[in-house]
Amino acid sequence: MKHLAAYLLLSLAGNASPSAEDIKSVLSSVGIDADQERLEKLIAELQGKDIQELIAEGSTKLASVPSAGAGAAAAPAAGGAAAAEAPAEEKEEEKEESDDDMGFGLFD
Template identity: 70%
Template sequence: MKYIAAYLLLTSGGNTSPSAEDIKTVLSSVGIEAEEDRLSALLTELEGKDISELIAEGSTKLASVPSGGAAAPAAAGGAAAGAAEEVVEEEAPAEEKEESDDDMGFGLFD
């Protein structure tokens, strides 16, 4: 992902065909050491292709992915959070009892 991000950063800056050295320069500016095999694989895949066309094609493919199932886990997460609050409320009085047991009936200045 970092290689693609560097590639996109360079293309948005006006470099229509970033080289491996260009990408290495961007990555090294933020302290990332580039792996040659991943970098060459990316450049091989993108060779001769227009990045804006690839993004448009990817957007249409992403639009066809069903994403309607996200509501059920959110509802379950809300129910779980409510249950967790109940557990915390039930445990709070137990902690107070433990604190009173710690002094074993003696005060600090008795």
């Protein structure tokens, strides 16, 4: 991820095709050693590709991924009574856990 971030920073700065040495210099400026194997793989994967097109393509793919909001809303409807009983059980467990400290708090 750090290699990709450095690549993107260099691209935003106007370097259309950052080299491995360019990326190493960005990473070393903040005290990070570059992993040569990962760096070479990144350069090979991005060679000759337009970074703006890749970001746009990734955004469309990401938009098609379902989010947790849709699944979370459907879960109680599908679970019915079992889902309604779960919060009551969780509250009972929380009470039991709070008794474990035997009256001693972290800052007492």
